[in-house]
Amino acid sequence: MRSHLLERRPGGRYEFHDLLRAYAAEQVRREESETERTEILRRCLAWYLHTAYAAQCAMAPFDRYDMDDRIPAPATALRFENYRSAFDWYRAESANLVTATRAAADAGFPEIAWRLAVVLRAVYMHQNAFDDWEATARIGVEAAARTGEQHGEAEALETLGKAAFQALRLDEAEEHHRDSLALRRRIGDRRGMAVSVNALGLLGLRRRRLDEASAHFADGAEIFRELGDRRWTALVRSNLAETLCELGRGEGAQALIEQVLADFRELGDRACEGNALCLLSWAQRTSGEAEAVARSIHAALSIADDENNEVWQGHWWAEAARVERARGNREESLRLFQKSAAVQQKLGDAFREANALDGAGEAYQSLGRFEEAAELHRRAANTYRRLDSPWQLARAQAHLADALTSSGDHESARATREEALHLLGSFDDPRAIALTEKVAQRLSDDDG
Numbered sequence: 001m002r003s004h005l006l007e008r009r010p011g012g013r014y015e016f017h018d019l020l021r022a023y024a025a026e027q028v029r030r031e032e033s034e035t036e037r038t039e040i041l042r043r044c045l046a047w048y049l050h051t052a053y054a055a056q057c058a059m060a061p062f063d064r065y066d067m068d069d070r071i072p073a074p075a076t077a078l079r080f081e082n083y084r085s086a087f088d089w090y091r092a093e094s095a096n097l098v099t100a101t102r103a104a105a106d107a108g109f110p111e112i113a114w115r116l117a118v119v120l121r122a123v124y125m126h127q128n129a130f131d132d133w134e135a136t137a138r139i140g141v142e143a144a145a146r147t148g149e150q151h152g153e154a155e156a157l158e159t160l161g162k163a164a165f166q167a168l169r170l171d172e173a174e175e176h177h178r179d180s181l182a183l184r185r186r187i188g189d190r191r192g193m194a195v196s197v198n199a200l201g202l203l204g205l206r207r208r209r210l211d212e213a214s215a216h217f218a219d220g221a222e223i224f225r226e227l228g229d230r231r232w233t234a235l236v237r238s239n240l241a242e243t244l245c246e247l248g249r250g251e252g253a254q255a256l257i258e259q260v261l262a263d264f265r266e267l268g269d270r271a272c273e274g275n276a277l278c279l280l281s282w283a284q285r286t287s288g289e290a291e292a293v294a295r296s297i298h299a300a301l302s303i304a305d306d307e308n309n310e311v312w313q314g315h316w317w318a319e320a321a322r323v324e325r326a327r328g329n330r331e332e333s334l335r336l337f338q339k340s341a342a343v344q345q346k347l348g349d350a351f352r353e354a355n356a357l358d359g360a361g362e363a364y365q366s367l368g369r370f371e372e373a374a375e376l377h378r379r380a381a382n383t384y385r386r387l388d389s390p391w392q393l394a395r396a397q398a399h400l401a402d403a404l405t406s407s408g409d410h411e412s413a414r415a416t417r418e419e420a421l422h423l424l425g426s427f428d429d430p431r432a433i434a435l436t437e438k439v440a441q442r443l444s445d446d447d448g
Contacts, residue, residue, distance in 0.1 A: 038107070043074060045112045048100040050077035051089070053119045058086035060122035062231060062269045065155065067119060071112055083307070090123055094132060101136045110143035114152045117143070121159045125166075126271070128311055128347045133163045141176075154183040154192055161199060165206070168351055168387045174203050191232075194223035198236050205243055208391045210429050213243045231272075234263035238276050245279060248430045250286030257283060274303035274312055278319045285326055297323050314343030318356050325363060334363035351392075354383035358396045361403065370407040377403055391432070394423035398439050410446060417443045 050073040056064045058080040080086035090097075097120060104113035117140025124133035140156035147153075161176030181196035201216030217240040224233040238260045244253035257280045264273040277300035284293040297320045304312035321336035337360035344353035361376035377400035384393035397420035404413035417439050424436045 041107055042109060045100055045104045045109055046071050047074045047077055048097065049112055049116045049119065050074060052097060052116060054079050055086040055090050056119050056122045059083055059090065060126050062272070063122040063125060065118045065121060067115060071115065094129070098132050098135050101139050105139050105143045110146040113143035114140040114147065114156045118155045118159050121162065125162065126311060128349055130166060130348060134167065137163045150183050150187050151189065154180045154189065158195065158199065165202065168389070170203055170206060174200070190223055191227055191229065194220045194232065198239065201239060205239070205246070208427055208429070210243055210247055214240060217243060230263055231267050231269060234260040235272055238272065238279060241279055245282050246431065248286065250283040254280060254283040270303050270307060271312065274300040274316065278316050281319050281323060285323065290327055293323050310343050311347060314340050314347060315352060318359060321359055321363070325366065330363060330366045334360055334367065337363055350383050351387055351389065354380040354392065358399060361399055365403055365406065370403045374400055374403040374407060390423045390426060394420045395435065397423070398435060414443065414446045
């Protein structure tokens with residue numbers, strides 16, 4: 001029986017049969033010197049670096065890392081005309097990109113390794129490629145430290161910090177971002193400093209240290225404004241608007257978002273435009289602007305649909321579900337929360353999946369289906385507990401207690417409310433205080 005010399009792989013790709021590949025490797029060892037083999041490997045790794053750079057420019061142009069000319073670009077490096085061609089290449093080469101980063105570090109090319117890790121950051125950030133992101137980021141930090149390039153080390157630390165943040169390892173993320181900020185201060189990189197300050201603001205926002213987050217965002221936005229960086233100024237101000245939403249200051253958030261939306265639209269930054277529209281929907285919900293809310297979230301979802309981006313769809317469907325619940329469309333709200341949860345599960349984003357499950361539980365409660373609601377609230381709470389997210393856990397427990405009360409399990413409801421109250425004691429912002437008062441009142445009603 002005859003073996004094929006080439007084997008077909010998914011995506012129209014081919015590779016050598018194992019026996020032929022082993023023979024070719026042996027021939028290289030016999031006929032090429034170590035110096036020649038090293039040079040061939042260097043050229044191959046440089047090809048991956050510059051092709052990955054072209055891919056990130058096409059896939060995430062506003063979040064790309066602008067690479068220096070330290071590593072000459074091979075003439076054969078690919079260029080991409082649009083997002084789709086770049087994405088198809090990335091999807092086919094994703095495993096090889098991790099291997100190339102590791103090979104560069106192991107073979108004595110740390111200057112290629114850290115640049116490849118940093119170039120891939122924007123791609124991974126928009127694709128939720130958590131495992132590959134963390135693997136390459138760790139390689140990049142070690143490689144950059146070996147080169148003595150402080151700028152590179154700061155960039156690699158930022159990459160690892162963002163990967164840790166996405167994995168909700170917040171203490172680790174903070175350590176990396178503070179180390180990156182210290183390096184950037186040392187070398188006088190003001191733009192990099194503002195990026196790090198924004199990252200620390202996002203950490204404050206996730207931990208619900210809202211005053212701390214607001215201060216970081218204000219500082220970062222001012223630095224970017226002084227530098228004349230319009231896009232980053234708008235981005236950090238949109239993060240400040242999200243903080244205002246969390247504080248319950250919808251009118252202030254709405255005014256800020258409407259300002260940054262104009263910037264994102266003029267710049268053509270579809271991702272940030274869509275996220276700002278989602279935030280605008282949230283701010284408008286607090287003011288009861290039903291029609292304006294629907295326009296805002298539908299515009300965001302149109303962007304996600306146009307770009308066929310599941311990360312954006314999954315996130316913005318959850319806001320659309322909240323909008324429908326506020327409009328009294330309970331079945332539609334449940335459907336959208338379920339769609340969001342399914343996409344987040346597929347993407348591996350446990351935190352956002354839990355958010356959608358908790359919202360679906362609330363939708364079930366509005367439909368009088370309390371046992372189904374309780375099950376979803378429990379699932380959400382278990383995830384938040386595992387991820388050490390006390391604010392979200394407190395909210396899920398408060399929702400679970402309501403479902404348990406409605407289904408007649410008053411003893412369990414009481415214990416659940418007591419835990420929620422204990423968790424809420426760590427927060428003193430207006431929304432947290434309002435929830436604390438609501439839970440305490442219902443606990444008092446249980447006693448009555």
